[in-house]
Amino acid sequence: MKxxxxxxxxxxxxxxxxADILVKNGVIHLIGENxxxxxxxxxxxxxxxxxxxxxxxxxxxxxxxxxxxxxDDFETGTIAAAFGGTTTVIDFCLTNKGEPLQNGIxxxxxxxxxxxxxxYGFHLMIGEVNEAVLNELPSIIENEGITxxxxxxxxxxxxxxxxxxxxxxxxxxxxxGALVMVHAENGDVIDYLVKKALKEGKxxxxxxxxxxxxxxxxxATGRAATFTGLANSQLYVVHVSCADAARKxxxxxxxxxxVWGETCPQYLVLDQSYLEKPNFEGAKYVWSPPLREKWNQxxxxxxxxxxxxxxxxxxxxxxxxxxxxxxxxxxxxxxxxGGPIIEDRLSILFSEGVKKGRISLNQFxxxxxTRIAKLFGLYPKKGTIAVGVDAxxxxxxxxxxxTISAETHHMAVDYSAFEGMKVTGEPISVLSRGExxxxxxxFVGKLGAGQYLKRAKYNEQLQVQENKxxxx
Ligand code: URP
Ligand code: ZN
Ligand code: ZN
Ligand code: ZN
Numbered sequence: 467m468k469x470x471x472x473x474x475x476x477x478x479x480x481x482x483x484x485a486d487i488l489v490k491n492g493v494i495h496l497i498g499e500n501x502x503x504x505x506x507x508x509x510x511x512x513x514x515x516x517x518x519x520x521x522x523x524x525x526x527x528x529x530x531x532x533x534x535x536x537x538d539d540f541e542t543g544t545i546a547a548a549f550g551g552t553t554t555v556i557d558f559c560l561t562n563k564g565e566p567l568q569n570g571i572x573x574x575x576x577x578x579x580x581x582x583x584x585x586y587g588f589h590l591m592i593g594e595v596n597e598a599v600l601n602e603l604p605s606i607i608e609n610e611g612i613t614x615x616x617x618x619x620x621x622x623x624x625x626x627x628x629x630x631x632x633x634x635x636x637x638x639x640x641x642x643g644a645l646v647m648v649h650a651e652n653g654d655v656i657d658y659l660v661k662k663a664l665k666e667g668k669x670x671x672x673x674x675x676x677x678x679x680x681x682x683x684x685x686a687t688g689r690a691a692t693f694t695g696l697a698n699s700q701l702y703v704v705h706v707s708c709a710d711a712a713r714k715x716x717x718x719x720x721x722x723x724x725v726w727g728e729t730c731p732q733y734l735v736l737d738q739s740y741l742e743k744p745n746f747e748g749a750k751y752v753w754s755p756p757l758r759e760k761w762n763q764x765x766x767x768x769x770x771x772x773x774x775x776x777x778x779x780x781x782x783x784x785x786x787x788x789x790x791x792x793x794x795x796x797x798x799x800x801x802x803x804g805g806p807i808i809e810d811r812l813s814i815l816f817s818e819g820v821k822k823g824r825i826s827l828n829q830f831x832x833x834x835x836t837r838i839a840k841l842f843g844l845y846p847k848k849g850t851i852a853v854g855v856d857a858x859x860x861x862x863x864x865x866x867x868x869t870i871s872a873e874t875h876h877m878a879v880d881y882s883a884f885e886g887m888k889v890t891g892e893p894i895s896v897l898s899r900g901e902x903x904x905x906x907x908x909f910v911g912k913l914g915a916g917q918y919l920k921r922a923k924y925n926e927q928l929q930v931q932e933n934k935x936x937x938x
């Protein structure tokens with residue numbers, strides 16, 4: 467059904483203006499003043515902001531990891547994402563060495579197809595580069611539209627790839643038109659430090675952070691950036707947690723290397739002291755890279771403000787405190803890494819970022835949506851408000867004050883990483899391709915309504931569906 471969204475302030479990565487939006491056939495058909503259409507449902511948004519739907523470039527839904535499986539799947543995870551104002555997720559498809567990459571892709575399609583309530587795409591993990599992998603990749607790009615590869619430089623003996631694999635992936639990605647993503651930490655040094663700590667009887671959650679110092683995140687980030695320059699390729703560093711890594715990205719960019727950096731809400735508002743909470747509660751705050759000393763937060767905010775870091779992803783990777791995190795009760799290295807963030811990404815960035823004057827309103831849209839769409843081959847179909855693009859729209863009330871809590875969140879886990887945090891601003895209604903998924907804070911979407919997104923190659927654009935000159 468057609469809809470006219472009225473009385474809102476439209477915010478894009480570049481502009482803020484008052485206008486109505488006519489949505490028809492799932493796309494934005496017209497933007498203008500005082501739009502009229504007899505057949506359209508009128509959606510009066512009463513002075514709220516109207517943002518392009520958030521795009522989360524970094525999720526791990528129903529992912530086997532750390533001896534268990536992440537609690538939120540494509541059903542609970544995408545519902546929670548929608549409540550939080552996200553209308554697209556790009557999830558990491560894991561692969562196993564020695565097996566066709568297609569096996570991993572089939573598994574991920576099976577996990578998502580009947581469940582996702584918003585649109586989704588996949589990044590593909592590369593654990594090895596050999597003839598079989600090189601033979602498979604061109605068709606994965608062309609037919610699956612998977613145009614980003616993920617290489618882990620950490621998690622030794624599990625997901626970690628060696629430098630040769632990373633370099634070959636960068637060379638191959640350049641040839642094929644893909645963006646390489648890295649988890650940048652030096653897994654070998656971490657492995658040594660973890661074993662040493664455990665031998666010394668240091669088993670508490672805080673040692674997770676103390677065995678992953680920021681210098682080795684900086685080192686791995688710099689190494690990946692150096693390889694990228696050598697290969698004349700393109701790199702996206704996920705979950706940048708600290709000053710050392712942010713500085714390496716800034717340096718590479720100053721030298722003309724095509725490197726991009728993502729940080730996450732947890733690194734912007736939480737710090738290392740959370741790992742010292744009593745009664746093993748520190749386990750709730752175990753991420754890799756770890757939460758850092760508080761002073762790093764200013765560096766990360768500043769990097770977002772000045773464009774040295776360009777995006778914020780959630781790194782949604784949720785585990786229950788009881789029954790999952792406690793796998794590491796006697797050994798911090800067995801605590802499953804990751805946390806529930808998918809629902810809170812926009813709220814935290816708006817409240818802590820825009821409201822506190824650290825980033826502008828338009829930067830907020832760029833960092834959570836537009837830039838991500840551009841980097842991952844979804845623009846302009848996703849990531850902006852313009853005629854002809856998908857009507858993925860968030861109606862956001864900037865004045866609501868509320869407290870984040872596991873009692874009220876929609877993720878499937880038994881705790882919130884931001885329990886008790888007061889935020890200003892909240893998504894009220896969310897549309898995916900013109901249909902309400904969230905309406906007046908109620909879920910009204912449909913399981914399986916989310917579509918799989920084939921993405922354009924790096925630096926290419928998707929075609930939008932409508933001819934922009936078509937009248938009403
Ligand atoms: O601790 C984290 N970040 N868990 C998710 C997996 C990853 O490394 O992104
Ligand atoms: Zn139309
Ligand atoms: Zn990672
Ligand atoms: Zn991750």
